[in-house]
Every structure is written in C-alpha cells, then in structure tokens.
Amino acid sequence: MNARVDGLTNPGPVPHSLRDAPSFIEAQFPVGRVSAESFKERSAVQGQLLTTLGTYWKGRKPLILVRATVLGCLLPATEDALGDLRVFLLLMGMDDTTFARRMTSFPAKKVDPDWPGYLKVIEPGEPPKWRKSLPKVERQALLAQWLLTLPYDRRLDLCLRPEDCPERELLEGIWDDVNSHLGTTARSVHELVRQLGVMRFGHPPTLADPFCGGGSIPFEAARIGCEVLASDLNPVACMLTWGTFNVVGASAETRLAFEKAQKDVAAAVEREIAELGIENDASGNRAKAYLYCIETRCPKTGWMVPVLPTFVISKSRNVVATLIPDPVNRRYGIEVTTSVSETDMALAETGTLREGRLVHPANPERDGVALGVIRGDYRGEDGRGANRLRAWTKAGFIPEPDDIFQERLYCIQWIEKGTVDKARQTTFFSGVRDEDLERERKVEAIVRRNIEDWQAAGLIPDQPIIPGAETARLRRERGWTYWHHLLSARQLLYFALVSKNIHELEPRMQTALYLNLAKALDWGNKLCYYGTGAARESISHLFSNQAFNTFFNYGVRASRGLSEHILIDLGDLQEIHGSAVVSNRSALDFQDAIDIGVSDPPYADAINYHEITEFFIGWLRKRPPSPFSDWIWDSRREMAVKGTDERFRSDMVAAYRAMSERMPDNGMQVVMFTHQDVAVWADLAAIMWAAGLRVTAAWNVVTEIAKPSGAGNYVQGTVLLVLRKRLTGTKVKKMDIEYEIETEVDRQLAVLNDLDNDWTSERLYTDGDLRLAAYAAALRVITGYTHIDGSEIGVDIYRKLAKGEKTVIRSLIEYAAEVANNKLVPDGFPETLWRDLDPASRFYVRMLDVEATGATKYADYQDFARSFSVQNYHLLMESKKANAASLAGAATLKGAMLDGEGFGSSHLRRVLFAVHKTMQKDDPKEGLAYLRTTYEADYWGHRMKLIEFAKYVSTKTAGTRPDESAAADMMAMRLEVDRL
Structure with missing residues (x-):
C-alpha cells in the first residue's frame, strides 16, 4: 500500500502494492448494518431492481450485500482498523456522514415529540405540524441531526436505499478521505474498484460466479466496475442474468426500443383477442378474471359436485357463491350473489372441501x-402412491368427459363498459351465463384446431413433464403429463399469440422479450391461487413459492391482466461500468482466469431449480434467438449440482477446485449460502478444504424476510464464507490444533468486541455474529493443515457417511462451538457458572437473555439450540411461532422434565420448579422445602448457586413474565436468608 505523507500529492494507485495485503472482509464486516440494509432491500419485494425481470428465481442475493462483499474483498485491512471501517461505511452510504443524505420527506408525527422541541408544535387534538417560522433548509438540517440519534433499523424506515440515491450526491465530499486512506485517486465507486484491482492484481478485477442463478452477483459486480464472468448450467438462470445486463442495464436508446417492442406485442395481442370476441359480453363489459374450480362426481350420491374450499368470492364486496341443487341432472348450479349479510359471509367461509373430504x-x-x-388412491408395485387419474395426452388441454376431475367456470369478474381505464375502472362479479359458456367453447375450439401447429412451431410446449421430487405431483394430483397442461384454453390461446408476435420482431428484440414471456407465464397458469383478502381480491402467481401447488379453485386473468406482465417497467437508467460475459455451462467446466470468485451454490436441495425451471424451458426451447440459441435448453438434471450426498460433495469440490486453480495466489473467493443448520456450512467448509481452499473469515448476514403471518419458520441468514488458496500445508496433532483453535477464537472475539466498543454505542455484532466469527476462527486454523494425527483432513469427503458419523472437521467444528459458547456468557449471568452448565440449561439461560431484549424469532431459538447441541429444545418452549416464539416458563413447565440426567437434574431446572411452587401460593416456603429435600446434605454447598439462578430468572423475566419474575425474586431472597 502507498505511504501517505502530509503535504505531498497522492501518487495514486501503484500496481501490485496491495498484492499481499489482507482484505477488509477477512478482518471485520459490519454485519449489523449490512443486515439491516439487506433486509430493507428484500422487504421491498416487487420493488427490488431485478425482480422486474421476474420473481420466480427466489435465490437472488440483495444487491447491497453483493456490493459490500466485493468492496470487502478489494479494500485492504490496515493497522488502522477504525479507519478501514469508516471508509467502508462511507463507500456503502452507511456512515453517518452519508446516511443523512438518504433521508426522505416524512410527516412531523414521525419525529420524537421531545427532540428537538422547536421542530414542531402540537395543538391539543391535532396531529403534530412543522413550525412555519422554521425555514425548510434549517428544518432538514435539524432532522438530519435527529435521524442520527435513532437506532439503525429505525433510520432505514425514514430513508431511501443507497441504490435509490444518485451516487454523485450520496458520496459527495468523501473522496479526499477515502483516497488519503487508500492511496487512490478515485472520484466514484467504479473508479475505486478498478484502481484497487490494479493495486491487488495488476489490472481491473475479474470476478466469476459459476452459479449465477438470478444474476444479482454478476450484475452488481459489473455495475461497480468489475469484469464479470457469469455462468450456469440452467439456461433460465443464464437468461435472467443476461437480462440484468442487456435489459435492466441497457442504454437509454436500447431501452426505448425495448419498451416500444413490448408495447407493440401487447397491443397486437389485445387487438387479436378483441377481434375474436371472446372477452366481451353482449352489454360491452369486458372480462377481467375468470374463476374456475375442479368438479367431480361423488361416489356416494352420483352427483357432480364443485370442489370449493370456500364459497366466498369477495370479502371486500360481500360476494358469495351458492350451490343450487339440480336433482334432475344430479348436479349443482352456482349462483353468485353480491352484498350479502355478514351472517351469510360467515356461513360461506366453508365450502365443499373440508379437511381433504368432499x-x-x-x-x-x-x-x-x-x-x-x-381419486382411487392405491400403493403401486414399486411401493409408491398412485391413483386412477387418467394421464392427459400431448394433444389434450382440457379434461375428457369421463375424467374423475373436471374443470368448471363458476364466476367471472367484469370491467364495466366505459370504465376501461385501470385507474377509474368499475368491476363486478357475476355467475356464468349461457353466452359465457358459448365463448368458452369458442376458445376451446380455436385451441383444438391449432394446438398441433402451435406445438410444431414452438409457440406452446410439446415437452413432457419428467417426474421428479417436485414435478411428480402434477401427474399424481391432476393427471398432467405435458407442460402445456398447466394452462387453461384461454391462457394457451393468449400465449400462443404472444409467442407468435415475439417471433415476428427483429432478433435483438426477440431475445429481450423472452424475459417478458417468462414473467407473464408465471402469472398466467392454472396454479395461480385466487385469494379473497379483506381489502381486495387477487390472483397470485405460480412461483409465489418454489413448488408446483395445484389448487381446487384458481384464477385466470383475462388478456388485459396478462398483458400488464408483458410490459416491464425498468425504472431508472442503470449504468454498467464493468463488462460481463454470460455462459451456459456447468460450474465443473470452469476454465477462465479470475481474481475473485463470488457465488451462491445450490445446497441441500433447498429449491429444485433444475425441475421447476422446466416449466419455462418447455415454452422457450424450440426457437430461441441469439445468443440464447447457443445455449442448451434443457435442465440437464443429471448434471445439476444438487443434494447433500457424496456425489454432491464431489461435484462441489470439482467446481471450486476449477475456480481455485484459475485464480492467482492472492485471489479470493466468497461463498454465500443460506441454510439454518450450522452443520451444513461446516460440511461446506470441508468441501472448500478439499478444493484446495482455506477459510479466512465467515459472517452471518440477515437477508430473508420472515412471513408476517407468523405461520411458518423461514431461513433468515446468509453465511459469507471467505476463502483463499491453501498454498502450504503441514501436519498437526489434535491436542495442538485444539489449543490453536482456542487461541484464535479468543483473538477473533477480542478484535470484534474492541471494534464494537470503540466505534459506536449501538452493537455492530450480535452474539450470533460473534459465535459464527469464532467458528470461522477455528476453520482458519483447521483448513490451513493437511493432516491431523496422521489422517488427511478431507479424506471423508468422497465417501458415504454412516448415520451420525462425525468427520475430523465436524468434530473440530463442534469443539470450536464449545469454545465459542464458553466465551459468550449471557449478560448478567455469572461467568463461573457458565462453563459447568449442561447444554439444555445453557440454551435456556441464553434464550432468557435473548427474550429480555424483546426478540421473538423462532430462528434464534433454532440457531442457539444447534450451537449448544440441544436436540429436544422444543420441549423447553411454549410457542414455536415464527415471529412469536417463547420459552416455557416455570408455570408452563410445572413438573415436566424433572429429575433424570442433564437438564432434569440441573440447578436451573430445580430452581424453576421451586419458582413454580412459589407462584402457586405466592409463598416460597414449599419451593424452599423442595430444594432442601432434593439436595439433602449437598444443599448448603449448592445454595449460593441456586441463589444466582433465581436472581437471573427474576431479572430476565421481569418484562416477559412478571409473575414469574416476582416469584423468582422471592425465592432468591428466601434462599439468601436461609440458615441452619
């Protein structure tokens, strides 16, 4: 790195001056702020920049996280750790200096009423208002000061994301400080990235992502100045990544051409639909949505019955469906009624489908x-489930008359004539009339006449559905065997017209509009759930989650609604300051020279992308324009890197070894992966060791959104595993490496705690972050060796492991976890007691501390239970809801899990039972008697420990379970005054 001399001009970047310098991300990483920013970006949902291309690829990492990672790799870690941190935060727009520039306009009522008092006046009975005498410029300056007094996550509620702010304005005035610290001459982030590349590698940095997926890593790396090599085995992933550069990152001129092309296609299809007369009724109303349900014959009665989970059609307008018996034809008519009473709405909640029964x-x-x-479910000869549903044929698109499951149109939502403009349109629901059924038959006739020609021309799929973990259900639940079976006749006609019009465009526009077609397909199929929310009705999209969920009732958008998804709003112009090459190839075939690798590999079959993307491949594979024509339009399941077994581990080793061999000795890799099980990333560390890499750091960043309903438990953390080449390797004895691990854990925790204390009053690092950093410290030690006690560290990576078998690395990781856990004593708990706690007691004590802070996320309980190796932690919990989890208190536990080994005979468990007895009669007498009897002669030797436990329980439950807190306090005081 360049020496800086006061009074002298900065000489600028010197090639290779940072060749051997450690990177910022290896020494520190402000995960608290990066997590908050990543979470804010993910919370934007459809407002995220790249989701405009389609939301069906869920695994995109937040762009802010990618930027932080790339900068973290390029920036040096110097002896001035606080200076390094400040420069990083300045560049990310997270430093106080830059943060205030992200502030948006907000009403006076959002400002704390007591700070500063002269900002606003509060009249009785009126909302707060800005003081008129205060000029706006002064007001904004005062608000900026107030903003910086808030916790970081609350600041974000009042601010834009960094990418929504013009970089020139956001980073104005920081460059003298940045350049002085780094020895650079940059005036923008992309100039700095390229200069740092020269200082490390002798040229602008080349970054590779061989599992590019939705394209966020390649896009952001190229946007800030890297030369990017992106590749993926899956052609849909390649298409999305190509779209980030060539559609989202297109020039202004190309964008205009693209916008015109998509409007032309949508308008052409709309004209053809209008000419066919299949969406307008005799009164001139136009259909907005069609509601269908499955209909089947009841074997008990012989009646045809609509299978409806609910009769409610609209909660916002009190619209319901009513079954009208038709004894002559042994079926039901369906009457749609609007503005029914609340009593009728309540009755309509329950339909004909009740807990899997008709x-x-x-x-x-x-x-x-x-x-x-x-369905006629039975067990086949191969032991797998089967049924009597007929397998649909290639030419089929609707049920045959004798099929078990029929499809019935039961309601239509109409746009009233003369109110076509979306902002002012009036809609209403109606039942299905004869003229509506005539239009249905007309659509079916058109599809029947043309389906073979459309398939031959590649306008709709002719590809069979290959059974798999996710795809087999389509045949099992509906009899569907080809990809076009997932669409209704109306949808097939619409998308055939879209495909035809796209293929009539000039080649460059054809390529771009493949993304539009794929996006609209996600929103136009029979797996789109129809919801009847309190505010409004909605039709979801297929990949609202990553599964092929079939429904007994579903919504079909009319052409106007589907065309909304053909029209992609690209937002603000994006500048790509680097370059990018997208290749359709396996990660195992990586062959290019790189400096940095950043990737988000598949792991543990979390999402079966190789299967679910076949839905799109079936539509796109026959006539792809250039450059898509050079790709293999097949999921190539047999080649996909997936699973957790020895073949998966072998493939992963091969992929990362290929990258490692093609980067310089000072190159770096960062592996991002999202999984709840810490053991999973321990296995991943073993894979990286076998690939010739050594771990230098690991960080846990919150990226995922917990469901607001609290109905499920979702992964919330992304682990960043930082790696370098293992250039040398030596042998070591286990007892020596354990000592090294403990020393390195101590050093790592000391560094991070010092930064926490010196930098800010808010905590940059949580206990979970510190614990993960401790694991990384252990991995740094482990992956630097080749043999432990004569055994090669990675010898087990290629063989099948027995159930419960522990590899050398797994055993040492568990040791590191124990070391880390011994260091991370909860606030207020006696350190002398912590080391001797059994795992379950340690978990309970830690979670009491976590609950006292107001945290209620189930993921935290899972994380700590794994850290402390507590298998049955759920027995210690009262609630396991995603966002409302809680421990079982003394009153809930009562006498459960009392006695026996471990937690049952622990001091903590016995104190909790004594507290329970105290709560029963508001008197500690019986609790004290229980403790005296249980411990017998040992009571006096343990009394002081029992007092500490009781005090701790009292302190930590004061806000969550005040009755328990009071009882524990009484118990502690009674123990203190107890005498022989």
Whole structure:
C-alpha cells in the first residue's frame, strides 16, 4: 500500500502494492448494518431492481450485500482498523456522514415529540405540524441531526436505499478521505474498484460466479466496475442474468426500443383477442378474471359436485357463491350473489372441501367422502402412491368427459363498459351465463384446431413433464403429463399469440422479450391461487413459492391482466461500468482466469431449480434467438449440482477446485449460502478444504424476510464464507490444533468486541455474529493443515457417511462451538457458572437473555439450540411461532422434565420448579422445602448457586413474565436468608 505523507500529492494507485495485503472482509464486516440494509432491500419485494425481470428465481442475493462483499474483498485491512471501517461505511452510504443524505420527506408525527422541541408544535387534538417560522433548509438540517440519534433499523424506515440515491450526491465530499486512506485517486465507486484491482492484481478485477442463478452477483459486480464472468448450467438462470445486463442495464436508446417492442406485442395481442370476441359480453363489459374450480362426481350420491374450499368470492364486496341443487341432472348450479349479510359471509367461509373430504348437501353423510377415495388412491408395485387419474395426452388441454376431475367456470369478474381505464375502472362479479359458456367453447375450439401447429412451431410446449421430487405431483394430483397442461384454453390461446408476435420482431428484440414471456407465464397458469383478502381480491402467481401447488379453485386473468406482465417497467437508467460475459455451462467446466470468485451454490436441495425451471424451458426451447440459441435448453438434471450426498460433495469440490486453480495466489473467493443448520456450512467448509481452499473469515448476514403471518419458520441468514488458496500445508496433532483453535477464537472475539466498543454505542455484532466469527476462527486454523494425527483432513469427503458419523472437521467444528459458547456468557449471568452448565440449561439461560431484549424469532431459538447441541429444545418452549416464539416458563413447565440426567437434574431446572411452587401460593416456603429435600446434605454447598439462578430468572423475566419474575425474586431472597 502507498505511504501517505502530509503535504505531498497522492501518487495514486501503484500496481501490485496491495498484492499481499489482507482484505477488509477477512478482518471485520459490519454485519449489523449490512443486515439491516439487506433486509430493507428484500422487504421491498416487487420493488427490488431485478425482480422486474421476474420473481420466480427466489435465490437472488440483495444487491447491497453483493456490493459490500466485493468492496470487502478489494479494500485492504490496515493497522488502522477504525479507519478501514469508516471508509467502508462511507463507500456503502452507511456512515453517518452519508446516511443523512438518504433521508426522505416524512410527516412531523414521525419525529420524537421531545427532540428537538422547536421542530414542531402540537395543538391539543391535532396531529403534530412543522413550525412555519422554521425555514425548510434549517428544518432538514435539524432532522438530519435527529435521524442520527435513532437506532439503525429505525433510520432505514425514514430513508431511501443507497441504490435509490444518485451516487454523485450520496458520496459527495468523501473522496479526499477515502483516497488519503487508500492511496487512490478515485472520484466514484467504479473508479475505486478498478484502481484497487490494479493495486491487488495488476489490472481491473475479474470476478466469476459459476452459479449465477438470478444474476444479482454478476450484475452488481459489473455495475461497480468489475469484469464479470457469469455462468450456469440452467439456461433460465443464464437468461435472467443476461437480462440484468442487456435489459435492466441497457442504454437509454436500447431501452426505448425495448419498451416500444413490448408495447407493440401487447397491443397486437389485445387487438387479436378483441377481434375474436371472446372477452366481451353482449352489454360491452369486458372480462377481467375468470374463476374456475375442479368438479367431480361423488361416489356416494352420483352427483357432480364443485370442489370449493370456500364459497366466498369477495370479502371486500360481500360476494358469495351458492350451490343450487339440480336433482334432475344430479348436479349443482352456482349462483353468485353480491352484498350479502355478514351472517351469510360467515356461513360461506366453508365450502365443499373440508379437511381433504368432499361434503355437499345431497350427501346425507355429514363427514363426506375422502378425496383419496374419489381419486382411487392405491400403493403401486414399486411401493409408491398412485391413483386412477387418467394421464392427459400431448394433444389434450382440457379434461375428457369421463375424467374423475373436471374443470368448471363458476364466476367471472367484469370491467364495466366505459370504465376501461385501470385507474377509474368499475368491476363486478357475476355467475356464468349461457353466452359465457358459448365463448368458452369458442376458445376451446380455436385451441383444438391449432394446438398441433402451435406445438410444431414452438409457440406452446410439446415437452413432457419428467417426474421428479417436485414435478411428480402434477401427474399424481391432476393427471398432467405435458407442460402445456398447466394452462387453461384461454391462457394457451393468449400465449400462443404472444409467442407468435415475439417471433415476428427483429432478433435483438426477440431475445429481450423472452424475459417478458417468462414473467407473464408465471402469472398466467392454472396454479395461480385466487385469494379473497379483506381489502381486495387477487390472483397470485405460480412461483409465489418454489413448488408446483395445484389448487381446487384458481384464477385466470383475462388478456388485459396478462398483458400488464408483458410490459416491464425498468425504472431508472442503470449504468454498467464493468463488462460481463454470460455462459451456459456447468460450474465443473470452469476454465477462465479470475481474481475473485463470488457465488451462491445450490445446497441441500433447498429449491429444485433444475425441475421447476422446466416449466419455462418447455415454452422457450424450440426457437430461441441469439445468443440464447447457443445455449442448451434443457435442465440437464443429471448434471445439476444438487443434494447433500457424496456425489454432491464431489461435484462441489470439482467446481471450486476449477475456480481455485484459475485464480492467482492472492485471489479470493466468497461463498454465500443460506441454510439454518450450522452443520451444513461446516460440511461446506470441508468441501472448500478439499478444493484446495482455506477459510479466512465467515459472517452471518440477515437477508430473508420472515412471513408476517407468523405461520411458518423461514431461513433468515446468509453465511459469507471467505476463502483463499491453501498454498502450504503441514501436519498437526489434535491436542495442538485444539489449543490453536482456542487461541484464535479468543483473538477473533477480542478484535470484534474492541471494534464494537470503540466505534459506536449501538452493537455492530450480535452474539450470533460473534459465535459464527469464532467458528470461522477455528476453520482458519483447521483448513490451513493437511493432516491431523496422521489422517488427511478431507479424506471423508468422497465417501458415504454412516448415520451420525462425525468427520475430523465436524468434530473440530463442534469443539470450536464449545469454545465459542464458553466465551459468550449471557449478560448478567455469572461467568463461573457458565462453563459447568449442561447444554439444555445453557440454551435456556441464553434464550432468557435473548427474550429480555424483546426478540421473538423462532430462528434464534433454532440457531442457539444447534450451537449448544440441544436436540429436544422444543420441549423447553411454549410457542414455536415464527415471529412469536417463547420459552416455557416455570408455570408452563410445572413438573415436566424433572429429575433424570442433564437438564432434569440441573440447578436451573430445580430452581424453576421451586419458582413454580412459589407462584402457586405466592409463598416460597414449599419451593424452599423442595430444594432442601432434593439436595439433602449437598444443599448448603449448592445454595449460593441456586441463589444466582433465581436472581437471573427474576431479572430476565421481569418484562416477559412478571409473575414469574416476582416469584423468582422471592425465592432468591428466601434462599439468601436461609440458615441452619
């Protein structure tokens, strides 16, 4: 690195001056702020920059996280750790100096009423207002000061994301400080990135991502100045990545051409639909949505019955469907009624489908008939489940008359004539009339006449569905065997017209509009759930999650609604300051020279992308324009890197070894992966060791959004595993490496705690972050060796492991976890007691501390349970809801898990039972008697420890369980005054 001399002009970047310098991300990483920013970006949902291309690839990492990672790799770690941190935060727009520039306009009521008092006046009964006498410029300056007094996550509620702010304005005035610290001459982030590349590698940095997926890593790296090599085995991933550069990152001129092309296609299709007369009724109303349901014959009664989970159609307008029995034809008519009473709305909540059984008025048996009976479920010769559903044929697109499951249109939402403009349109729901059914038959006739020609021309799919973990259900649940079976006749006609019009464009526009077609397909199929929310009704999209969920009722958008998804709004112009090459190839075939690798590999089959993307491949594979024509339009399942077994580990080793061999000795890799199990990333560390890499750091960043309903538990952290080449390797004895691990853990925690204390009053690092950093410290030690006690560290990577078998690395990781856990004593708990706690008691004590801070995320409980190796931690919990989790208190535990080994005979468990006894009669007498009897002669030797436990429980439950807190306090005081 360049020496800086006061009074002398900065000489600028010197090639290779940072060749051997450690990177910022290896020494520190402000995960608190990066997590908050990443979470804010993910919370924008459809407002994220790259989701405009389609939301069906869920695994995109936040752009802010990618930027932080790339800068973290390029920036040096110097002896001035605080200076390094400040420069990093300045460049990210997270430093106080830059943060205030992100502030948006907000009403006076959002400002704390007592700070500063002269900002606003509060009239009785009125909302706060800005003081008129205060000029706006002064007001904004005062607000900026107030903003910086807030916790970081609350600041974000009042601010833009960094990418929404013009870089020139956001980073104005920082460059003298940045350049002085780094010895650079940059005036923009992309100039700095390229200069740092020269200082490290002798040229602008080349970054590779061989698992490019949705394209966020390549896009952001290229946007800030890297030369990027992106590749993926999956052509849909390549298409999305190509779109980030060539659509989202297109020039202004190309964008205009693209916008015109997509409007032309949408308008052409709309004209053709209008000419066919299949979406307008006799009164001139135009269809907005069609609601369908499955209909089946009840084996008990012989009646055809609509299978409807609910009769509610619209909660916002009190619209319901009512079954009208038709005894002559042994079926039901469906009447749609608007503005029914609240009583009728409540009755309509329950339809004919109740807990997997078909219940209807004509069947006197109130528990109905199981759907499994109707399908004819049975166990096949191969032991797998099967049924009597007919397999649909290649030319089929609707059920045959004798099929078990029929499809029935039961309601239409109309746009009233004369209110076509979306902002002012009036809609209403109606039942299905004869003229509506005539239009249905007309659409079916058009598709029947043309389906073979459309398939031959590649306008709609002719590709069979290959059974797999996710795809087999389509055949099992509906009889669908080809990809076009997932679309209704109306949808097939619409998308055939879209495909035809796209293929009539000039080649460059054809390529771009493949992304539009894929996006619209996600929103136009029979796996789109129809929801009846309190505020409004909505039709979801297929990949609202990453599964092929079939529904008994579903919504079909009319052409106007589908065309909204053909029109992609690209937002502000994006500048790509580097370059990018996208290749459709396996990560195992990586052959290019690189400086940095950043990747988000598949792991543990979290999402079966190789299967679900076949839905799109079926539509796009026959006539792809250049450069897509050079790609293999097949998921190549057999080549996909997936799973957790020895073949997966072998493939991963091969992929990362290929990259490692093609980067310089001072090159770096960062592996991002999202998984709840710490053991999973320990396995990943073993893979990286076998690939010739050594771990230099690991950080846990919050990136995922917990469901607001609290109905499920979702992964919330992304681990960044930082690696370099293992240039040398030596042998070591286990007892020696354990000592090294403990020393390195101590050093790592000391560094991070010092930064925490010196930098800011808010905590940059949580206990979870510190614990993960401790694991990384252990991995740094482990992966630097080749043999431990004569055994090669990675010898087990290629063989099948026995159930519960521990590899050398796994055993040492567990040791590191124990070391780290011994260091991370909860606030207020006696350090002398911590080391002797059993795992379950340690978990309980830690979670009492976590709960006292107001945290209620189930993921935290899972994380700490794994850290402390507590298998049955759920027995210690009262609630396991995603965002409302809690420990079982003394009153809930009562006498459960008392006695026995471990937690049952621990001091903590016995104190909790004594507290329970105290709560029963508001008197510690019985609790004290229980403790005296249980410990017998040992009571006096343990009394002081029991007092500490009681005090701790009292302190930590004061806000969460005040009755328990009071009882524990009484118990502690009674123990203190107890005498012989």
